[in-house]
Amino acid sequence: MSGTGSGADAATDTYTASVVGGTGFTGGELLRLLAGHPNFEVVQATSRSADNMTVGRSHPNLRDLDLRFSSPDDLESVDVLFSATPHGVSMGRVDDYFEVADTVVDLSADFRLPEATMYDEWYDGHESPEYLERAEYALPELNRENLPGADLIAGGGCNATATILGLKPLVDAGVLGPESGEVVVDVKVGSSEGGAGGGAASSHPERSGVVRPYAPTGHRHEAEIEAYLGLSVSFTVHAVDMVRGASATCHVFPDEPVSKGDLWKSYRGAYADEPFMRVVSGGGGVYRYPEPKSVAGTNHGEVGFELDPGNRRVVVFSAIDNMTKGSAGQAVHAANVALELPETAGLEFGGLHPVGSP
Amino acid sequence: MSGTGSGADAATDTYTASVVGGTGFTGGELLRLLAGHPNFEVVQATSRSADNMTVGRSHPNLRDLDLRFSSPDDLESVDVLFSATPHGVSMGRVDDYFEVADTVVDLSADFRLPEATMYDEWYDGHESPEYLERAEYALPELNRENLPGADLIAGGGCNATATILGLKPLVDAGVLGPESGEVVVDVKVGSSEGGAGGGAASSHPERSGVVRPYAPTGHRHEAEIEAYLGLSVSFTVHAVDMVRGASATCHVFPDEPVSKGDLWKSYRGAYADEPFMRVVSGGGGVYRYPEPKSVAGTNHGEVGFELDPGNRRVVVFSAIDNMTKGSAGQAVHAANVALELPETAGLEFGGLHPVGSP
Amino acid sequence: MSGTGSGADAATDTYTASVVGGTGFTGGELLRLLAGHPNFEVVQATSRSADNMTVGRSHPNLRDLDLRFSSPDDLESVDVLFSATPHGVSMGRVDDYFEVADTVVDLSADFRLPEATMYDEWYDGHESPEYLERAEYALPELNRENLPGADLIAGGGCNATATILGLKPLVDAGVLGPESGEVVVDVKVGSSEGGAGGGAASSHPERSGVVRPYAPTGHRHEAEIEAYLGLSVSFTVHAVDMVRGASATCHVFPDEPVSKGDLWKSYRGAYADEPFMRVVSGGGGVYRYPEPKSVAGTNHGEVGFELDPGNRRVVVFSAIDNMTKGSAGQAVHAANVALELPETAGLEFGGLHPVGSP
Amino acid sequence: MSGTGSGADAATDTYTASVVGGTGFTGGELLRLLAGHPNFEVVQATSRSADNMTVGRSHPNLRDLDLRFSSPDDLESVDVLFSATPHGVSMGRVDDYFEVADTVVDLSADFRLPEATMYDEWYDGHESPEYLERAEYALPELNRENLPGADLIAGGGCNATATILGLKPLVDAGVLGPESGEVVVDVKVGSSEGGAGGGAASSHPERSGVVRPYAPTGHRHEAEIEAYLGLSVSFTVHAVDMVRGASATCHVFPDEPVSKGDLWKSYRGAYADEPFMRVVSGGGGVYRYPEPKSVAGTNHGEVGFELDPGNRRVVVFSAIDNMTKGSAGQAVHAANVALELPETAGLEFGGLHPVGSP
Amino acid sequence: MTTDTDPVLAEDPITGEEIELPADVEVGEIIDSPVTGTELEVISLDPVTLEEAPELEEDWGE
Amino acid sequence: MTTDTDPVLAEDPITGEEIELPADVEVGEIIDSPVTGTELEVISLDPVTLEEAPELEEDWGE
Ligand SMILES: NC(=O)c1ccc[n+]([C@@H]2O[C@H](COP(=O)([O-])OP(=O)(O)OC[C@H]3O[C@@H](n4cnc5c(N)ncnc54)[C@H](OP(=O)(O)O)[C@@H]3O)[C@@H](O)[C@H]2O)c1
Ligand SMILES: NC(=O)c1ccc[n+]([C@@H]2O[C@H](COP(=O)([O-])OP(=O)(O)OC[C@H]3O[C@@H](n4cnc5c(N)ncnc54)[C@H](OP(=O)(O)O)[C@@H]3O)[C@@H](O)[C@H]2O)c1
Ligand SMILES: NC(=O)c1ccc[n+]([C@@H]2O[C@H](COP(=O)([O-])OP(=O)(O)OC[C@H]3O[C@@H](n4cnc5c(N)ncnc54)[C@H](OP(=O)(O)O)[C@@H]3O)[C@@H](O)[C@H]2O)c1
Ligand SMILES: NC(=O)c1ccc[n+]([C@@H]2O[C@H](COP(=O)([O-])OP(=O)(O)OC[C@H]3O[C@@H](n4cnc5c(N)ncnc54)[C@H](OP(=O)(O)O)[C@@H]3O)[C@@H](O)[C@H]2O)c1
Ligand SMILES: [Zn+2]
Numbered sequence A, B, C, D: 001m002s003g004t005g006s007g008a009d010a011a012t013d014t015y016t017a018s019v020v021g022g023t024g025f026t027g028g029e030l031l032r033l034l035a036g037h038p039n040f041e042v043v044q045a046t047s048r049s050a051d052n053m054t055v056g057r058s059h060p061n062l063r064d065l066d067l068r069f070s071s072p073d074d075l076e077s078v079d080v081l082f083s084a085t086p087h088g089v090s091m092g093r094v095d096d097y098f099e100v101a102d103t104v105v106d107l108s109a110d111f112r113l114p115e116a117t118m119y120d121e122w123y124d125g126h127e128s129p130e131y132l133e134r135a136e137y138a139l140p141e142l143n144r145e146n147l148p149g150a151d152l153i154a155g156g157g158c159n160a161t162a163t164i165l166g167l168k169p170l171v172d173a174g175v176l177g178p179e180s181g182e183v184v185v186d187v188k189v190g191s192s193e194g195g196a197g198g199g200a201a202s203s204h205p206e207r208s209g210v211v212r213p214y215a216p217t218g219h220r221h222e223a224e225i226e227a228y229l230g231l232s233v234s235f236t237v238h239a240v241d242m243v244r245g246a247s248a249t250c251h252v253f254p255d256e257p258v259s260k261g262d263l264w265k266s267y268r269g270a271y272a273d274e275p276f277m278r279v280v281s282g283g284g285g286v287y288r289y290p291e292p293k294s295v296a297g298t299n300h301g302e303v304g305f306e307l308d309p310g311n312r313r314v315v316v317f318s319a320i321d322n323m324t325k326g327s328a329g330q331a332v333h334a335a336n337v338a339l340e341l342p343e344t345a346g347l348e349f350g351g352l353h354p355v356g357s358p
Numbered sequence E, F: 001m002t003t004d005t006d007p008v009l010a011e012d013p014i015t016g017e018e019i020e021l022p023a024d025v026e027v028g029e030i031i032d033s034p035v036t037g038t039e040l041e042v043i044s045l046d047p048v049t050l051e052e053a054p055e056l057e058e059d060w061g062e
């Protein structure tokens, strides 16, 4: 780090950073965000398949970036290493990462869950369980107080992030708890969730215009939600025709009836001071509830709600861009908090209107 | 009618038909289906806005049809009058309709609900409540036995149709009943549901790429579902980026655990003999569960299911094309049954692959 | 063949057929068309990768078809073998094909060009040049008189088909000829042109929403157009966001000014009696010129034109569905003519409205 | 203006600005860009239809902006007034505008053409022809030297901008000139070009998945191109399925053959120092030529080219976002130059990858 | 920047929060809440009181 | 930030412009030009000389 690190002159500190998995979708998003971040200087982006090629060849929005991919086997010393590789890679390389970097931010699932046994249940076990306690979950709206000074940060899952942001205010308000009835979470996601290396199902002819159940039951993000909200949810994920975006519709049945005023109070209370969260619920015009389009390309999250007549059910809508708030933006946000930089540094882009399927 | 009407030579009977609301989306779909139907001859299609214009001007797929719109004020005598007007029109004109036609098939909500009080609750009351008992709900999978000879047929709502087709086998099997716990129905629909006269929210720039909560709670189709399934459902509808299609995901929590075998038995039992229904649930390849794409342009419905680990939840997927199975196709299917024609007459088209956002 | 083959009772003849390359996009389209064709019985569909699997697993619209893929090494005896394999396969297997079939219809480029030297120039040469003279180009609008009795039929390229259909009336009318000035053909195509096995560029995230120059110059279909129209064209192809469809915009500069009346006369003269061709040029409503949407799923072609003020330039628009008129439909149409069946048999589907990106 | 206006401390000057037509698409884009611009403070946005409503109600990306629409009849005094109204409005109000503002930047066609007679020929005449000479065309790549100090700036047409950027290097290099042969410009555009108030043709069901000739010939942007390039072009515009973006493919036939090296030299010479222009032509990966996706949301323009074998034809591709480089971004860029601010101020956003149909 | 007058304050009828409205609001006018986006009707002035405006039921086809 | 060695310079074979390449390029390696994006093959070192790499013909269905 070339700056002092203290909060005082945080705005002018500069940290070197590298991105492992730089040809990928979230790797590219990290590069985009870090390249525009006043406090980071990207010194390395790795790729095995595009070694030596310019970054702009993979990511046309980064054509002006003067950087070439290098091999993940030759990691340079940096202040912060971001890793955006498929599940299973980081858990095997985390020792290497800490040899070259002071802080590691991992976007995969490898350090998200608090217990090794959960990896046995939901994944294929864990190679480096000793790191799990050290890791902090990246989502600042959930875990801000534990991030400053953290040196291993685990980015949340995109669908889990959307769900947690939607339900947390109800948990905090006591409307929802471990003893609550069924919580159904019905998620709709864009094709970038599948990463850059999709198969036949993600080819344009097969993936266009779909409403396709891709994780009917048993999605791994359930584990994360349960771990961090203390709630078990009934979770189903559908692929729809957009590229960026994750939208979680949560159907909740409170034990006691709640009013719209109560809900406004809970959500405003939770998020009024959050720099990236907006409560959007009713109102006029075309955009009355949270939508992925409204936050596409940004680190914003939108949440909103509606009540069934009779107040029997609360429907909560939560929308994020899976590439930013759901992964790379969340990672940078967490790094900002960890390094005590201004929270919104590098994350100011507010989105576009109109915008198609961003 | 130029034929005899008895089942014996049903295949060669010819009925004259008219379509009120012929410039609309479901009106155009009716014209497409009837024009290709061996037993119908379309003699009139009405429009106020395109009076005297060729039908092909509104519907480019019908350019070869030698027919011009005429005014809905000058209705010709026909065997069967199909009406595809907005809610509220048919209830005011039903007497006129029966003056010129033996059989009336209405695609709007005007005769779907069995009781006038339900119109007071869910709509703005009813002008001709005396017809409600006479009307038969069009969906043959639900009401086949009452259709033969019916002279007032009420087409189901598209989202209600998707939901009823998905849940009915569970109701019949006793897995679901009036005393069951919450049934969450999360629906995703295409833009043709809004009809040809959409406003700002349905313009291409605003409507592209959306996951937009358009009926968060209180959707009127709840009434229909409750009336015909005897179940109250928690219903939420989202607009997504497709033109044709309605997909209902039903999250069900049976009192007693059910097995996949039970489910297969219930669904196969319900639909194995249905000419338009398919059970699609797991399997290989890209299309493992029901999808609107798989049935686009057709009168088919696909249903499928999956079980949560622990069998606590059944997720049911149901996909139809709102323009066919969800309205015009269902209407023609019901007319076939009512007139004792072969059920699939005029409805043989099996769909396309690959297909984008049909 | 189980029928007599003479024109007299053509409508009731039945021919056995097989499809080599049945998992592919055009192979699936052939299966769809042949399965609904009154004169064909599909007895075999081949695949190496899905050997023994049901056809419906690859093509969800064919789930009701009771057929499994078998190996292309075990070809059954049939009346007509359709081959829908990548360029280069059929030229190596054509002897095998004729051992098992009386008539071979090939959808690849392998027999489209009349001279072996053209394969040297535009492809990688030809393995079986002795078949080139025997082959007949499939497009009936161009080559109807040579198809009856033909036993080797070469399906046209989709972009070449769109272009030839658009320009042929001008060539026939003498407006265009080998000495004409520049003819610019600017083509826009859907993603199904790339076939089922697309790479990174055809993944949904990369391929959505594009206007992407994919063949800026030097596209191989130029050879076909030149061979059959006697015109050299300046040809550029763009990928746009649809799945089915090819749209050719031809910018033509006649030596002598032509009037709109002349153009209508030429195009009506060329196509008024063609069962699949429509001239769409001006008029009212939304669909005033040819569009892929208007013909999606059908074997129709639409052509239309407009004049620059001063009549200096004629712009010709031509739209087809690459999967039907541009390949499988054209192949079936040609087979109908070759076998002296009714031309439109099996090709009656007229398309949908509204329809998204079909 | 609250700053000094001299180049020296340009970076800290602040100008007040208003946007007339703030509910519109380009009005919203202006608000987005100005709100993030270090040198502008937006004090007013007008609307007749949404008077008193928050700006965020129309533009969900601007929900954090604390501003309400006010009536265009009550214009406040500002340094710079941006007007984004339909053609014909500004020419009637330009006197009013100059009463309240020092600098007027108009995005409509009202001051783009240099001569009143051109408005007679291409539009419906001009109400305030005395302003035409005073107006400067906004596009800095074409007219940078005349912008500093200009007080009436006329934003270019989006399709004209794409075309001019593509062809200007060839004109400058002498490859193209008034005596050149045919120049065919085939344009593909997104739905936002139609503005917020689209009709039936721009509803989602009708506008999705199209390749639709919307201006076959006679498009008014021809006038602009001819006026500023000195070239007459054969111009055709197609609507395709995207929201933002204009892509011009220019087919050019030079009198003398040019080489790829010549072309690189011309384009690099023209644009190497331009902050917003990129030459993209060949290379590897998915994005080898200009594409609207690569520049969506940004003020960048991409141009590239390819040669026909034989060097008979040069194909030039030019891609911009119609909402930024094609209108609002160009306007802000021009204002930056006029006020001698840093050229890229407020226009730094570099775009997204992956991105759907932005 | 100049504005004619300062914004007026009112209580949001849904959340109870204090919200800012333009100085020139009139009785009967519809205005959206900056907190909830809900369309509010101005019921009286001095002090400005607001209530939820009746929503136009949009009937998105069925 | 540290790099092992400085980038090397070479002439772009298409535009003739001077371009920067990573220090460790090897003969036979394919690398894209920062000016034109074209894929170039390293023909020799010291000085580094480049030529256009043969393009893989992509056959986008027809
Ligand atoms: N996409 C999302 O929306 C999203 C959201 C939240 C979290 N995530 C998580 O983020 C991670 C990356 O996702 P993605 O969507 O960006 O995936 P992706 O597009 O497939 O990219 C993966 C990247 O990792 C590299 N890579 C793969 N295996 C590697 C290995 N063994 N060693 C080093 N590099 C390797 C790949 O490049 P080379 O092959 O060139 O080396 C590529 O750059 C995943 O763990 C995913 O679960 C993704
Ligand atoms: N779209 C769906 O997916 C769907 C599904 C199930 C049921 N439905 C129901 O089907 C009906 C039609 O829906 P749609 O989507 O086809 O609507 P649409 O596209 O808006 O068409 C409505 C048609 O009705 C005509 N019309 C309107 N008011 C009329 C009046 N007072 N008298 C006579 N004709 C009138 C219109 O034509 P002119 O103005 O030219 O006369 C137009 O042809 C609705 O009741 C809808 O709820 C629709
Ligand atoms: N797509 C279009 O719009 C279009 C239009 C006009 C013409 N065409 C032409 O039609 C042909 C097929 O195109 P497509 O788009 O349908 O391609 P596709 O989707 O890639 O299908 C190719 C098919 O051929 C099979 N196949 C591949 N190599 C084979 C081999 N060596 N022996 C036997 N079978 C083989 C594949 O299945 P297995 O690997 O399972 O055996 C697959 O079923 C191509 O020649 C294309 O140029 C296509
Ligand atoms: N869209 C593009 O890509 C593009 C590109 C280049 C140039 N342009 C030009 O930019 C201008 C705006 O285009 P747009 O697409 O943004 O249009 P738009 O979305 O239709 O917006 C027009 C705006 O003007 C307002 N307006 C209309 N008539 C008015 C009047 N008489 N007085 C005051 N305000 C009026 C409208 O709001 P209220 O009705 O609420 O007052 C609305 O805010 C047009 O001249 C267009 O040609 C557009
Ligand atoms: Zn779309």
Ligand SMILES: [Zn+2]
Binding pocket: A208, A209, A241, C208, C209, C241, C357
């Ligand atoms: Zn799409």
